[in-house]
Amino acid sequence: MRRGLLLLPLAIFLLMLVFLFKGLFLDNEDLPSALIGSPFPAFSLPSVEEGEGMITAADLKGRPALVNVWGTWCVACRVEHPVLNQLAEQGVIIHGVNYKDDTAEARQWLEDFHDPYQLNISDTEGRLGLDLGVYGAPETFLIDAEGIIRYKFIGVVDERVWASELAPRYQALLDGADQ
Amino acid sequence: MIRAMFLMLSLLLIGAAHAAIDTYDFQTEEQRQRFYELSGELRCPKCQNQNIADSNSPIATDLRREIHRMLNEGQSNDEIVDFMVMRYGDFVRYKPALTAQTAVLWFAPAFFLLAGLLVLVIMLRRRQRAQHASRENHLSVDEQQRLRTLLEKKNTDD
Numbered sequence: 647m648r649r650g651l652l653l654l655p656l657a658i659f660l661l662m663l664v665f666l667f668k669g670l671f672l673d674n675e676d677l678p679s680a681l682i683g684s685p686f687p688a689f690s691l692p693s694v695e696e697g698e699g700m701i702t703a704a705d706l707k708g709r710p711a712l713v714n715v716w717g718t719w720c721v722a723c724r725v726e727h728p729v730l731n732q733l734a735e736q737g738v739i740i741h742g743v744n745y746k747d748d749t750a751e752a753r754q755w756l757e758d759f760h761d762p763y764q765l766n767i768s769d770t771e772g773r774l775g776l777d778l779g780v781y782g783a784p785e786t787f788l789i790d791a792e793g794i795i796r797y798k799f800i801g802v803v804d805e806r807v808w809a810s811e812l813a814p815r816y817q818a819l820l821d822g823a824d825q
Numbered sequence: 826m827i828r829a830m831f832l833m834l835s836l837l838l839i840g841a842a843h844a845a846i847d848t849y850d851f852q853t854e855e856q857r858q859r860f861y862e863l864s865g866e867l868r869c870p871k872c873q874n875q876n877i878a879d880s881n882s883p884i885a886t887d888l889r890r891e892i893h894r895m896l897n898e899g900q901s902n903d904e905i906v907d908f909m910v911m912r913y914g915d916f917v918r919y920k921p922a923l924t925a926q927t928a929v930l931w932f933a934p935a936f937f938l939l940a941g942l943l944v945l946v947i948m949l950r951r952r953q954r955a956q957h958a959s960r961e962n963h964l965s966v967d968e969q970q971r972l973r974t975l976l977e978k979k980n981t982d983d
Contacts (some may be wrong), residue, residue, distance in 0.1 A: 661891035680914035746883070772887055781870035781884040 662792055679787075679798035681757070685715070686793045687777035694744050694752050695764035708794050710819035711739040712812070713787040714803075715775060717747040718755045720783040725803045728758050733808065734762035738816065739740050741765040745783055746772040788821045789814060850892045856896045863892050863905055866920055871915045 681687075681797045706713070714730060716723040734740055743786040744792035749768055756766070769775055778787065793804045797815050799807065840854045851857040864878035869885045877885040877892075886908070895905045921927040964972060 680911060775893065776887060777912065779870075782912070825835070 652667075660675065675678070679795070681779055681795045682793060682798060686789055687774065688695075688794055689767070689769075689774045691774060692768050694756065694768045695752075696743070696747055698766075701765055703793060705765060706741060706789060708791060709739055710766070710788070710790050710816060711741055712816070713743060713745045713789060714746045715780050715783050715785045715787075716747050716753045717783050719747065721761070722802045723784045726784050727762075729761045729802075729804055729808065730762040739764055741767065742766045742773060743769050743778075745769050745780060747774045758821045786812070788815055788819070788824070849889075851893075852897065859902060860892060860896055863896075863902060864889055866918070867892075867906070867909055868917045868919050870917055876919060 686703050687707055688703050690700050691700055692698070712733075712745070714726075715729070716726075730740055740762050744766065747768075749770060750809060752766075752768070756763075767774065774781075778785075784802060786797050786799045786803050788799075790796050796819060797812070799811055801807075801814065849860065851860065861878065865876050867877050867888065868877045869877045869880040869882060869888070871884045872880045875885070877888045891908075892905055895908065900908075900951045906918065909923075915921055915924075915927070921930060923931055
């Protein structure tokens with residue numbers, strides 16, 4: 647009995663060691679979005695392209711889509727861009743939110759690197775980004791046909807991320823929308 | 826050598842002290858106080874271990890501006906915190922709300938303190954009882970006298 651009690655602190659210590667060791671490998675960069683399951687925030691913003699009307703949240707409805715938050719100032723977005731181009735070619739619907747950016751530079755970027763986006767929302771003030779809880783680009787939201795946010799990925803979407811995180815969810819939404 | 830290290834350390838500290846300086850006008854002194862309070866207790870979503878008052882990341886600047894705007898609109902502290910939590914989740918609160926998920930955070934320190942006190946009390950009681958018991962094991966003066974006579978008797982018998 648007494649000997650068992652003596653071993654108790656050691657047992658607690660070992661238990662804590664396991665927890666803390668696990669904590670070392672936790673990815674705490676990934677905050678769960680508070681917006682998952684809620685509708686895409688209302689907005690009315692101009693397009694990056696010239697001569698287009700205002701875009702609102704209603705324009706995002708109809709089909710499941712990716713909403714990609716990007717900016718020309720964002721180095722990682724440049725890495726991600728070819729992947730988005732490729733996905734757009736495969737028929738994935740991607741909308742862009744040009745976040746806190748210079749519109750002229752954004753236009754130039756889309757000209758230079760190809761434009762994978764169906765809608766090009768221009769959020770120069772960052773108001774929509776704030777409503778989306780964006781804290782760094784690139785961030786990619788997955789919305790369903792009703793415009794409900796289903797998933798959020800923070801960081802560069804590469805082929806691995808697409809295949810493991812986004813593609814299955816996107817496909818599930820497509821299948822759901824067909825029924 | 827030590828002087829050089831001091832110099833380097835103080836240079837490092839200058840960098841920290843210079844973070845995040847921007848100017849805001851407030852209608853009242855009370856609003857200014859609330860601004861400090863809120864930007865002190867809200868956590869920067871990007872930089873993880875800084876509040877939005879200390880951080881000079883772009884998102885913290887935006888959030889400070891947003892707090893300033895909402896204060897000028899006359900919104901309450903609760904409304905402003907709710908606004909942030911709706912967008913960035915519970916993560917942004919350095920003072921998390923008491924929910925089932927955060928109950929461990931709130932009650933664990935008190936629990937451990939109480940558990941520690943309990944163990945301390947038990948140990949002290951045990952020790953006291955052991956001392957008491959060992960005192961009872963001692964022979965009283967009369968008993969020692971008797972023991973001595975018994976032993977002497979045994980010795981003379983031999």
